[in-house]
Amino acid sequence: MAVLHNRISRKELKERILLDQTPRTTISFYSYFKIEEPKVFRDKLYKDFTALGVLGRIYLAQEGVNAQISIPTANVDAFRTYLYAIEPLNGLRLNIAVDDDGKSFYVLDIKVRNKIVADGIDDPLFDMANKGRYVNAEQFNALTNDPDTVVIDMRNHYEFEVGHFENAIEIPSDTFREQLPMAADMMDADKNKNIIMYCTGGIRCEKASAYMLHKGFKNVFHLEGGIINYVNQVKEQGLGNKFHGKNFVFDQRLGERVTEEIISCCHQCGKPADTHVNCVNDSCHLLFIQCDECKEKMEGTCSKECKDFIHLPEEEQKALRSGIDKGRNVFNKAKSRLKDLKTD
Known part of the structure; x- marks a missing residue:
């Protein structure tokens, strides 16, 4: 029987991808269409995508599919052929990443959700077929x-x-x-x-x-x-470009450079910066913008408390992390902590 989920530690898988020199292409796609049995569809996709070397994050629901993936560049045509053989996905637009290092994903996750985009809409008259x-x-x-x-x-x-x-x-x-x-x-x-x-x-x-x-x-x-x-x-x-700065993406890259303009600031010192990082403290992982100088000074942490924390003995860190639910820890969800991000 085929294995329909990952059994290798994510740390090991990440190390493998970082060392792997195989050219890979990052692709995103989505489609709103009726899936009668998302779990059955999910298991088939997992088996077939694994055979093609697909890594990434895919959500399925009765309303459709939402995917951000990485695939060996040599397999892109075979992947497109496979996808287009699924009738509702025939001819589907595949978005190729703008600024790609091939290291966007290191594991394949395919999950069944209630909706591919959580919208809070409960009006039975709402119809995705009537769109802009x-x-x-x-x-x-x-x-x-x-x-x-x-x-x-x-x-x-x-x-x-x-x-x-x-x-x-x-x-x-x-x-x-x-x-x-x-x-x-x-x-x-x-x-x-x-x-x-x-x-x-x-x-x-x-x-x-x-x-x-x-x-x-x-x-x-x-x-x-x-x-x-x-x-x-x-x-x-060769058109005029009206997008300025960086396009944030939900993978290991955390951003695609579109223009050289830096329109945001380091959340710690206020200097121009647009590099998102996660606090290296495993009990925090706050997503925030950090410049290279603050990264060195703060050792990749978001605050003095986190900087002190990472220097505690590992066993003490583990004990303190126990039971902590980081949730979706991003800087705009923790505005009261912004003052704590400032460096001395």
């Missing part, structure tokens, strides 16, 4: 030259902070489920304007566009393939 109109990079640039166009960023603060489109509106919330009603409320007085929604790869803004139409907005668009596809199209077609 796609715009490509050229159309996006043209529409955003119109003063009656509003661009809405449907990503989290830590994504927006390091890079975003010109004049984009940030929805000030920590979760997508909170952002949806907030976006509708914020735009209530502008229901006749063109509204373009965007996100990293398209999955959130596609659902957001359907939500806005559900709430009575008329001229709703969403950026096809998100920032990743936009940047690739801009490069391929």
